Amino acid sequence: MSKLYKLRAFKITCNSITDSEPVIVDDFISVMQNSIAQDRRMPLNSTDENGEEDLMCEFNIIQERQINGSMMRIAPSDNSVNLPDEVFEHEKILIKDLEKLNVNTNNIYKSHFYLAFNNNYLVTTLNLTTNIKRLQTYLNWLLRNVRGAKLYELTPMISAEKDLKGYEIKKIKIADTVINPYSGEEHQEETNFLRRVKNIPQQLVESLFKDTSTLHEAFDENMISAELLIKFSKPRKMKRDDYQRILGATMKPISDFDSLVVYPENGAPIKGEDIFNIKQVNVETIENGKISEENLYQEMEKFLIELQND
Numbered sequence: 001m002s003k004l005y006k007l008r009a010f011k012i013t014c015n016s017i018t019d020s021e022p023v024i025v026d027d028f029i030s031v032m033q034n035s036i037a038q039d040r041r042m043p044l045n046s047t048d049e050n051g052e053e054d055l056m057c058e059f060n061i062i063q064e065r066q067i068n069g070s071m072m073r074i075a076p077s078d079n080s081v082n083l084p085d086e087v088f089e090h091e092k093i094l095i096k097d098l099e100k101l102n103v104n105t106n107n108i109y110k111s112h113f114y115l116a117f118n119n120n121y122l123v124t125t126l127n128l129t130t131n132i133k134r135l136q137t138y139l140n141w142l143l144r145n146v147r148g149a150k151l152y153e154l155t156p157m158i159s160a161e162k163d164l165k166g167y168e169i170k171k172i173k174i175a176d177t178v179i180n181p182y183s184g185e186e187h188q189e190e191t192n193f194l195r196r197v198k199n200i201p202q203q204l205v206e207s208l209f210k211d212t213s214t215l216h217e218a219f220d221e222n223m224i225s226a227e228l229l230i231k232f233s234k235p236r237k238m239k240r241d242d243y244q245r246i247l248g249a250t251m252k253p254i255s256d257f258d259s260l261v262v263y264p265e266n267g268a269p270i271k272g273e274d275i276f277n278i279k280q281v282n283v284e285t286i287e288n289g290k291i292s293e294e295n296l297y298q299e300m301e302k303f304l305i306e307l308q309n310d
Contacts (some may be wrong), residue, residue, distance in 0.1 A: 016150030
């Protein structure tokens, strides 16, 4: 038996003028010396004592060149069981150890995902609908005392397939099929950027009509729709690598792949999920239905090697 995972790929850069290459692995190792789980608990809102937290619950340092680990979002609720304080006094928190406490893990954390990175690239099982800003924010917070004035950036990798080259992308269309701006319903992980972008077409349509109340009703009933078209043009003197980097950064806030269509200079339109460098891997499952984490980490390591050699 096996379980399918989609591994997302990101380029690691930093905004430091003095450091030409990221040294995130060295920074991570420095922080993790004598670290316990309690030190790695990042509250999403420091004023909310009972609020959600992000935590790197497990990590492994591979020959001081690569980091493997897993993240969880702790989400206390009225019917949840508080973890004993001594759990956070350990270096790592394993899911299997939580199960030994006879605690319903569904009441402890909302989500759990894996990651692996070296100094240049990061791959993760983070859900496709979740913006990478979540992980980027955590890593910069975790390394805040050693990274100096620099901030690490995680930029989506554009697929390098022959029929999908980032520098050949001419335009992107964002439709309003997922979120109706008049319904009041929002996806939890939807970014403010994408909400504003999606609202632009509706706002332009509204400006053409006097009776906006009728227009709102038409949108509610899916009688009309509006789309935003973003065009790209690579300057002749710009290097292809630079163009891909800028394009990836431009698309970074977009996490709603279903509403995204990319039009290359030549060829058929490409769905949002297909434009990013995402690798599907099958991971072995064991008797209790859990995955072989070592198998997953090796698949992630293979992906990192592929990115490094590309």
